Amino acid sequence: MTDGTGTRLRVHVRLFAMQRELAGTRGLDLELPAGARVEDAWTALVERFPVLAPGRAAVRFGVNGAYAPADTELGDGDEVAMIPPVSGGADGGPTGAGEGSLHILELRDQPFDGSILGELGRRLASPDDGAVVGFLGVTRRSPGTPAPGQEAEAARHAGRVVQALSYESHPQMALAILSEIAAEIEERFGVTRLAIVHREGEVPLGEASVAIVACAPHRDAAFEAARYAIDETKARAPIWKAEQFTDGHVWIGEPARESPRND
Numbered sequence: 001m002t003d004g005t006g007t008r009l010r011v012h013v014r015l016f017a018m019q020r021e022l023a024g025t026r027g028l029d030l031e032l033p034a035g036a037r038v039e040d041a042w043t044a045l046v047e048r049f050p051v052l053a054p055g056r057a058a059v060r061f062g063v064n065g066a067y068a069p070a071d072t073e074l075g076d077g078d079e080v081a082m083i084p085p086v087s088g089g090a091d092g093g094p095t096g097a098g099e100g101s102l103h104i105l106e107l108r109d110q111p112f113d114g115s116i117l118g119e120l121g122r123r124l125a126s127p128d129d130g131a132v133v134g135f136l137g138v139t140r141r142s143p144g145t146p147a148p149g150q151e152a153e154a155a156r157h158a159g160r161v162v163q164a165l166s167y168e169s170h171p172q173m174a175l176a177i178l179s180e181i182a183a184e185i186e187e188r189f190g191v192t193r194l195a196i197v198h199r200e201g202e203v204p205l206g207e208a209s210v211a212i213v214a215c216a217p218h219r220d221a222a223f224e225a226a227r228y229a230i231d232e233t234k235a236r237a238p239i240w241k242a243e244q245f246t247d248g249h250v251w252i253g254e255p256a257r258e259s260p261r262n263d
Helices: 017-023 040-046 051-057 115-124 151-156 169-188 219-236
Strands: 007-015 026-032 060-063 081-085 100-107 131-138 162-169 194-198 201-204 208-216 238-247 248-252
Touching: 007 040, 017 051, 017 238, 026 040, 040 051, 040 060, 040 081, 100 115, 100 169, 115 131, 115 194, 115 208, 131 219, 131 238, 162 194, 169 194, 169 219, 194 219, 208 219
Parallel strands: 007 081, 100 194
Antiparallel strands: 007 026, 060 081, 131 208, 162 201, 162 238, 194 208, 238 248
8 A cells, every 4th residue: 555655554453451451442453664563563553552652571472373573574464463461272173283193272262161171081082092181270269470560450459369260362373372382292292182272251260261181102291291281371372361359350471482492
């Protein structure tokens, strides 16, 4: 597109969690000069919503569904996701990363309980598997660590118990990250049958928010795979968690890690 001053481009910006609340919108279009980079989109966004400026150090970026550095050059029509601190995943269904692989990667907006571990195990396990390891994450009453910028709100609720959790996600990007995690598990641990199922929406106290199942011939690999799956999901997937109190909420988490852990 062009105007009287030369070539320009238009990008769509998506906002989530605390940024969505501060700006009062889930998304907007920005017009930028040709050659603009992700950081330029952030600068233009802050000009529109100065209240977002203090959060820059904790923000990560996604372009068209994948993490991208701030110096990434943008094209006309790109989607730029502003990723606030995450905490962790559209139902993805089973996917295969290779021959003999089975990955169940899902976001569910309906409740599930401990029986999901048996359900997933039956869907995944083969006659060659001697180990089926499951992990279930549930809502606890004690509060977690507030996300950067949420410290004052957390202090207001100090001493109170959590009533529920509320989850929000970037579904397409979250499922893509979960697929990357599953592929890494195959490479690192040789585990080819894995499930990661994460809730969206409100999860009351004591109910399940995430289920992990890893199937493997030997227990060590299955345990390592399950641990890696939950740790990387919480660190990298664009899934946001708010702790709900009787008179407000606090966003929980840390700046997203954009790549696998190095070990």
